[in-house]
Amino acid sequence: LEKEALQKVEEAISLKELQDVRVAYLGKKGPITEVLRGMGKLSKEERPVIGELANKVRGQIADAIDSKKADIEAEELEKQLAEETIDVTLPGRPVPTGGPHLLTSIVEEIEDLFIGMGFEVREGPEVETDYYNFEALNLPKGHPARDMQDSFYITEDILLRTHTSPVQARTMNMIQGERPVKMICPGKVYRRDTDDATHSHQFTQIEGLYVDKNVRMSDLKGVLDRFAKQMFGEERQIRLRPSFFPFTEPSVEMDISCKMCNGEGCSVCKKTGWIEILGAGLVHARVLEMAGYDPKVYSGFAFGMGPERIAMLKYGVDDIRHFYTNDIRFLKQYHQA
Ligand code: FA5
Numbered sequence: 183l184e185k186e187a188l189q190k191v192e193e194a195i196s197l198k199e200l201q202d203v204r205v206a207y208l209g210k211k212g213p214i215t216e217v218l219r220g221m222g223k224l225s226k227e228e229r230p231v232i233g234e235l236a237n238k239v240r241g242q243i244a245d246a247i248d249s250k251k252a253d254i255e256a257e258e259l260e261k262q263l264a265e266e267t268i269d270v271t272l273p274g275r276p277v278p279t280g281g282p283h284l285l286t287s288i289v290e291e292i293e294d295l296f297i298g299m300g301f302e303v304r305e306g307p308e309v310e311t312d313y314y315n316f317e318a319l320n321l322p323k324g325h326p327a328r329d330m331q332d333s334f335y336i337t338e339d340i341l342l343r344t345h346t347s348p349v350q351a352r353t354m355n356m357i358q359g360e361r362p363v364k365m366i367c368p369g370k371v372y373r374r375d376t377d378d379a380t381h382s383h384q385f386t387q388i389e390g391l392y393v394d395k396n397v398r399m400s401d402l403k404g405v406l407d408r409f410a411k412q413m414f415g416e417e418r419q420i421r422l423r424p425s426f427f428p429f430t431e432p433s434v435e436m437d438i439s440c441k442m443c444n445g446e447g448c449s450v451c452k453k454t455g456w457i458e459i460l461g462a463g464l465v466h467a468r469v470l471e472m473a474g475y476d477p478k479v480y481s482g483f484a485f486g487m488g489p490e491r492i493a494m495l496k497y498g499v500d501d502i503r504h505f506y507t508n509d510i511r512f513l514k515q516y517h518q519a
Contacts, residue, residue: 281517354473393482430463
């Protein structure tokens with residue numbers, strides 16, 4: 183019996199099999215328990231001999247099971263460790279990382295450029311009152327120039343701002359003529375424009391405003407020229423064309439020489455050699471006055487540019503809709519490492 187049991191223990195290759203052996207030989211219904219149970223029937227002389235023998239056999243089988251159990255456990259641990267080994271020399275799986283959107287980068291680049299010229303950065307609300315979006319900018323109700331910017335009205339007096347110019351009026355109003363202002367304001371604007379390659383119903387503008395004593399047209403031209411050359415390269419030319427905005431007098435639009443054809447005329451610049459990127463002018467006396475600045479003491483210039491158009495020019499993007507459709511293949515091209 184002992185030999186047979188030890189043989190079974192030896193053959194067991196899993197903890198389950200070993201447990202089965204333990205139950206079979208040492209369990210309540212096993213042969214040794216049976217022998218011990220039958221002790222009562224034995225004679226006085228036989229009892230200690232058989233008892234000792236049975237206990238010895240039981241002890242040996244139990245020891246063999248315990249030592250085999252330790253072997254199997256060690257073996258299993260070994261196996262598990264081998265299976266779970268990590269090869270630290272394998273190349274890692276790349277984790278895709280995001281990056282700033284091209285539009286965010288260009289706005290930040292423009293901000294840095296103007297901060298370098300002493301402008302501070304301000305913000306204003308996208309949901310704006312009719313007063314700040316139009317009236318404070320010399321565009322009273324019924325003024326025909328309101329049609330230049332088709333609007334999304336929320337109520338009769340509240341709308342999505344059509345440009346960032348209301349931030350001019352808000353900033354000046356806050357300071358009430360007490361000191362000069364030199365600020366830019368980037369932000370989203372909304373117009374009921376039909377979307378095409380160069381127009382979007384929601385786009386970005388960056389407003390600029392400089393009000394001080396003796397600010398002149400030449401100051402505006404100098405700042406815009408610096409901006410264009412730093413943004414697009416020293417060889418680029420700027421051109422100011424007379425224009426009209428009710429909140430500036432005189433008003434201009436600024437064109438930049440086309441990079442694609444070097445001013446020769448191509449499809450990108452609609453064969454003119456120039457591309458319009460912003461509107462600007464000297465702040466209208468009425469606007470200064472309404473915001474608490476004395477136009478006899480103060481003068482100023484303002485501009486409003488479209489960073490999408492600037493990014494298109496700088497990076498050769500052929501359709502403004504690329505900025506908003508979020509095709510990862512487009513966006514990835516502009517991620518800096
Ligand atoms: C204005 O919005 C004036 N507030 C700009 C201004 C500010 C003039 C301060 C004088 C003083 P305009 O509507 O032209 O002007 O727009 C300014 C720029 O925004 C344009 O030159 C163009 O770059 C961009 N822009 C205009 N409409 C759209 C559009 N639908 N989609 C994308 N960009 C546009």
